[in-house]
Amino acid sequence: MKASEIASFVGGRLEGPDIEVRGLSSYRDAQEGEITFVANSSWLRHSTGASVIILKEGMPPVEGKSCIFVKDPLEAVIRLAYMFWKEDYGTGISGMAVVSPKAHIGKDVVIREFAVVEDDVVLEDGVVVMPFVYIGKGSRVGEKTVLFPHVVVYPGTMIGKRCRIHAGTVLGADGFGYIERDGKRVKIPQIGRVVIGDDVEIGANTCIDRATFGKTEIGAGTKLDNLIQIGHNVKVGKDCAFAAQVGISGSVEIGDRVLMGGQVGIADHVRIGSDVKIAAKAGVPGNIRDGEVVIGGFPAIPASRWKRIYGAMLKLPEIYSLFRKLTKGERDA
């Protein structure tokens, strides 16, 4: 593809030679023949191996490079990325997969080698089941959803349309529910299920437990990163995004558009409102209202309050010296 074609595709203006572009890469990793972009003018302090650069209208051209000027470089590069993005899942239903005759398989479904689809499973049109995927009895997978290799879907799980579930993720394993009797833990049978909405993306090796009774739910449009734990009976709202290694304990309820940084932990039965933002590593022991921003520490507290406490904490050695001085008489006595 020529630089001029890309410029017209992203609605930009080309300055410099109209070279052939063979790939899209990051500013730092790009090599000759590749196109990249600049999100922030500070990047220009470093050099790039790219031959073509997408820049914001108004920035100076970069010497020796073909430059495409656009209103919003990030927007332009994402449009471009969609063009370069090709995923090849294979086609058809492999003779080396095990598909129950009692399963209902839609049109244009792909089932790859060594997949197992149990009785009474429904795979809607266009579903992709990669190798080593296990789909337990009575589960349902919505249109065009892709299950990457090694996804495990326990029996009775419902998955929406256009979801992407990455490798090694486990949906519907038993919730962690026991009662204590004479110092031993007696298992509470976990007979609920997992229900995932449409347009959900889930990263690799994430675990979403089935409900003890009833449902564990992930709302439409929500995005979960890798290695996340979602406990039994949790309800996550719509359009949330949780970074890697977040842990949500049992029976937590979370509103819509909630954002969490990595390694956040939420205690069981907590209710979190909509539009809440929780910073990485925070531990949340209690309810949070709509729209609040929560950062740092355990137990986590609202951002504004934590900032003041943390600022004072950094002065603790000096405060402690003063304390020593003020209490010297008492200690000497």
Add this chain to the structure above:
Amino acid sequence: MKASEIASFVGGRLEGPDIEVRGLSSYRDAQEGEITFVANSSWLRHSTGASVIILKEGMPPVEGKSCIFVKDPLEAVIRLAYMFWKEDYGTGISGMAVVSPKAHIGKDVVIREFAVVEDDVVLEDGVVVMPFVYIGKGSRVGEKTVLFPHVVVYPGTMIGKRCRIHAGTVLGADGFGYIERDGKRVKIPQIGRVVIGDDVEIGANTCIDRATFGKTEIGAGTKLDNLIQIGHNVKVGKDCAFAAQVGISGSVEIGDRVLMGGQVGIADHVRIGSDVKIAAKAGVPGNIRDGEVVIGGFPAIPASRWKRIYGAMLKLPEIYSLFRKLTKGERDA
């Protein structure tokens, strides 16, 4: 099943119509025709779609619902859950599994499609091996243990009776052991093994590393949640319960009936007594005595002390103001 039959099964008293019950669900998720329970009278502020409710003797009946009154609603609902709990693993040894002729397979063993059982493995009576399970050479699995899809058992691992090991869990991968030589890490071969007691349940995508030399051990009756890390040479006692994402470093020793919340971390070589309780997210750098309760912070400290420190921490901004006032003269000088 009729409501009256359930009432007599759980030893309770039915009030209201004797309707047909088609399922058990949570208070919030239950729908018409289903039965649910009330653990706490505060739940009654919300409504439920259930048709039948199990309540504690002495609570008021709920209008429009059939109510079953019992002494202990949780106990009753667990009994009931066992009745509704049916897991269907399939039967027999699949012709599409790879089972070494040198493996010893007991009676009534289930081995599903695409499982691999290597030489000298022993599967005792009633073991269930789901699809994509790998059992390495010389491992042993006790009676009636269930290995869910994608469990990986490295060579030489011993697993007790009646265990449940959930999808994606890895038993016996190499411990993280290296020595430094000239700025490089040289591998210490990990030639020990993993030994799991009877009645252990392990969640999904958890990792228990083999010992460098000797054994990594999980005691009988212990329950581990999802995404937990157990390092090489760790000894976990009996009847412990660790929540998701806990990390136990190498050579830690843990007593019996120890409880840990989610995301707890224990430093290497630490000894933790029996009956210890450690709150979520705590980081434990040193030994803990029998029966202690440990909460919060890193390094974690005993609960009573931490509560006082934390309470004072919340006052730090005010303390700091006073400090500023008291030291104003010095700063002005």
Add this chain to the structure above:
Amino acid sequence: MKASEIASFVGGRLEGPDIEVRGLSSYRDAQEGEITFVANSSWLRHSTGASVIILKEGMPPVEGKSCIFVKDPLEAVIRLAYMFWKEDYGTGISGMAVVSPKAHIGKDVVIREFAVVEDDVVLEDGVVVMPFVYIGKGSRVGEKTVLFPHVVVYPGTMIGKRCRIHAGTVLGADGFGYIERDGKRVKIPQIGRVVIGDDVEIGANTCIDRATFGKTEIGAGTKLDNLIQIGHNVKVGKDCAFAAQVGISGSVEIGDRVLMGGQVGIADHVRIGSDVKIAAKAGVPGNIRDGEVVIGGFPAIPASRWKRIYGAMLKLPEIYSLFRKLTKGERDA
């Protein structure tokens, strides 16, 4: 093998009976007929079941045991461990694997049952591909690298020579990249790749995401433990070692020989110099210079400063009492 043969193999001196040794174990787990070692004389307060003990020259012999005295017991036991270390991966290319005719397979490659190798994959000489491994289109695996069961290699991933990638690890799943549009997350296609250097070892169930554009890189000689998250576009240098459950956010750059304890979290776009040491559970929000030691807390701060703050924090209840006394007049007013 006789104790005398082991003594001469490790360059040591035998004292006591020249018995037959049938295995190597840890000091605590060793049984009769086994050999063990003492790294530290404090271990001698406990007894061992071992028949032969490797001790440091100058230590007293242990009564009733055959003792081998050496200059460096750890060094000696590691040499010995290499001798006892036998891994049996099987041989040849299984007829029950699916290997694309368009893949390039080197000499002495092992591909086990139920592995999937897609088009245009290159497996160099001596590569081992265990059961249930998936290797996506166009990936390359270097000489003698071992992929343990259930490793998932997404398309286009490059893996170096002599690597060990443990069970359940996922290389090259999508980075967690979205832009917000009207309260919804729109996916940024993740079209980059993962590049792993030579001599890298990666534990079980770890996730390394592909770059959005360009490369996510792990430098030669680096060792990653289990359940680690490495985000998109991260660059990890050479000879680093990260303990379990570490989380590295997107676009972080890390130098060489960096050590991290368990459950450390690094915020996105942070730069960490070479030879940095970061203690377990630290949360790192900003850049760290070469050679710095960082411990505790969130946000993490340099060790020396944190120690002073933490020391004062333990005194907070007393400081707060004084504060109450000093401000009593104001509160009464």
